[in-house]
Amino acid sequence: MVNRWGIGSSEKMYSIAEKIAKxxxxxxxxxxxxxxxxxxxxVRGIPIVEFYPDHEISKIFRxxxxxxxxxx
Amino acid sequence: xxxIAVASGKGxxxxxxxxxxxxxxxxxxxxxxxxxxxxxxxxxxxxxxxVERWDKEEPYSDSWVSEIDYFRCVNCGICxxxxxxxxxxxVEGRYYINPMICEGCLTCSLACPEKxxxxxxxxxGVIRLSYTKYGFPLWTSELSPGRPNSxxxxxxxxxxxKAMAKENTISVVDSAAGIGCQVISSLSGANVALLVxxxxxxxxxxxxxxxxxxxxxxxxxxxxxxxxxxxxxFVEEIIKYAREENIDVIGMVPYDDxxxxxMAEMRPLIKQYNExxxxxxxxxxxxxxxxxxxxxxxxxSRSHRPSKPARYVPIIIKPGEKA
Numbered sequence: 001m002v003n004r005w006g007i008g009s010s011e012k013m014y015s016i017a018e019k020i021a022k023x024x025x026x027x028x029x030x031x032x033x034x035x036x037x038x039x040x041x042x043v044r045g046i047p048i049v050e051f052y053p054d055h056e057i058s059k060i061f062r063x064x065x066x067x068x069x070x071x072x
Numbered sequence: 073x074x075x076i077a078v079a080s081g082k083g084x085x086x087x088x089x090x091x092x093x094x095x096x097x098x099x100x101x102x103x104x105x106x107x108x109x110x111x112x113x114x115x116x117x118x119x120x121x122x123v124e125r126w127d128k129e130e131p132y133s134d135s136w137v138s139e140i141d142y143f144r145c146v147n148c149g150i151c152x153x154x155x156x157x158x159x160x161x162x163v164e165g166r167y168y169i170n171p172m173i174c175e176g177c178l179t180c181s182l183a184c185p186e187k188x189x190x191x192x193x194x195x196x197g198v199i200r201l202s203y204t205k206y207g208f209p210l211w212t213s214e215l216s217p218g219r220p221n222s223x224x225x226x227x228x229x230x231x232x233x234k235a236m237a238k239e240n241t242i243s244v245v246d247s248a249a250g251i252g253c254q255v256i257s258s259l260s261g262a263n264v265a266l267l268v269x270x271x272x273x274x275x276x277x278x279x280x281x282x283x284x285x286x287x288x289x290x291x292x293x294x295x296x297x298x299x300x301x302x303x304x305x306f307v308e309e310i311i312k313y314a315r316e317e318n319i320d321v322i323g324m325v326p327y328d329d330x331x332x333x334x335m336a337e338m339r340p341l342i343k344q345y346n347e348x349x350x351x352x353x354x355x356x357x358x359x360x361x362x363x364x365x366x367x368x369x370x371x372x373s374r375s376h377r378p379s380k381p382a383r384y385v386p387i388i389i390k391p392g393e394k395a
Contacts, residue, residue: 007329008336034332043272043303 001064005031029067030060073237074366075230076244077110077262079286081278083249085270086298089331090354091246092120092340094266097358099208103366104241106233107204109212110258111248112197112222118212119338121204128201132228135196135219136176138169144188151180151189172218197225199232206340209236223253230261242366251281259285263373264365265293267319271306276313283317288384292376293319294365296357300324320376322364323357325350 002010002017014031021028032038033056041051049058078091091107099105109117138159140151145167152160152167159173160180169180171194181189197215204210211233213225226247233243247258259265265286269279279295286293295314300307307324314321328350334341342351365372 004332004336007333008338010336013336034329036327036329039299039302039327043306045273 001029002031004034006034030064032057032060073234073239073241073243074264074369075234075262076242076264076266076361076365077247077258077291078245078266078268079247079255079258079282080249080268080275081251081280081282082269082275085268085275086296086325086331087249087268088117088120088246089335089341089350090266090268090296090298090357091244092117093342093351093354094358094361095208095244096206096340096342097355098242098244098362098366099206101362103362104238105208106237106241106243107208107210108229108233108243108245109210110226110230110245110254112213112215112225112254113248115212115214117246118200118202118210120335120340121202121206121210122338123202123204123210126200126202130199131195132197132199132213132225133193133195134224135194135221136178136191137171137174137194138176138178138180138189139171139192140167140169141188141190142166144186146186146188148185150183150185154179154183175220194219196221199225199229201232209233221253222248223257226254226257227260230257251278251285255282256285259289259291262289262291265289265291266361267293267295268298269295269310270299271297271303271310273306276306276310279310280313283319287378287381290378290380292373292378293317294322294361294376295319296322297324299327302327318376318378320364320372322360323353325353325357 018028035057037052037055038048038057041048048055049061052058078087080087095105095107109115147167149167157173157175159170160167178191195216196219197213199213202210211229213229215222215225237243245258245262247255267279269275283293297307297310311321326349328348330345330348331341331350334344337344342355345351
């Protein structure tokens with residue numbers, strides 16, 4: 001998982017992360033965009049998937065959760 | 073020398089951002105500065121200060137692991153039975169000490185009837201020094217993965233910093249998150265605990281825990297509330313706690329996207345975005361640290377030094393007794 005996508009030189013860092021992942025036979029599953037909405041949910045102590053169920057980030061988390069469930 | 077330890081308990085609340093601002097501000101004001109990155113597990117202050125090469129780099133090998141001499145070993149398994157760390161296991165029919173788990177306590181060596189276990193020196197980690205392009209030395213260290221006791225490394229680089237300090241040097245120690253071994257080393261021997269918190273229950277809870285350690289060392293404490301506007305209702309809670317505990321609240325910093333941006337761009341915030349709201353707030357805080365704490369040291373430390381902590385009385389359980 002790549003967090004805070006979109007700040008700094010994301011593209012450049014991403015290619016480095018990709019190389020490292022490949023070396024360890026891992027896959028990059030998702031990019032979580034940097035968003036203040038996430039901060040807002042965090043300070044209220046509510047997971048973003050409940051606070052903003054339709055948020056782009058919530059969708060990413062749900063699809064990852066689904067994939068994990070498929071494996072187990 | 074005055075040693076300022078920046079700590080927070082909780083991670084990601086702004087220790088390194090505050091430390092780096094304070095270091096650069098004081099340097100520009102003409103102070104003799106030494107920076108210490110006291111996170112031996114995951115050091116990264118050198119990334120903020122754009123360190124490209126180390127002026128000094130040496131292994132720190134005060135650590136030991138036990139090793140079986142297979143010419144003497146009769147495979148009795150006593151070492152396996154006595155090891156409290158579970159470092160000894162059977163590998164392909166022979167007992168083997170896993171160096172990643174072994175703490176080097178030598179219990180197995182004492183118990184071994186064949187005297188088949190010797191100890192071997194291993195590197196606990198590396199210590200490094202760089203004279204940064206901003207004109208101050210930065211001490212840092214890195215724990216070897218799997219080795220215990222990062223606090224020993226932190227103490228070592230703090231001592232190195234002390235050895236090169238002059239009478240009026242300011243040493244800024246950027247401690248790790250948590251309240252464990254290496255954070256205790258960061259606060260031990262410091263003069264001030266500069267604490268950072270954000271207005272969340274998690275941060276307040278961790279602030280209380282780190283402050284217990286500061287009190288154990290009788291350190292006067294100051295507090296910076298970071299990202300205060302992300303949950304302004306909770307700020308009052310933090311201030312209330314600080315007031316009860318005689319912690320000096322020296323400033324608040326707004327939530328500002330420039331902070332993670334500067335971090336991703338690997339530049340000090342006040343050099344990259346000196347007009348950003350967080351930059352301005354942090355520089356003001358650095359100014360207050362200079363005026364109130366450094367220049368007003370005798371008054372400030374007297375009025376904020378905690379009363380002597382209660383003596384720590386260990387609970388002793390004798391063999392056969394129940395806890």
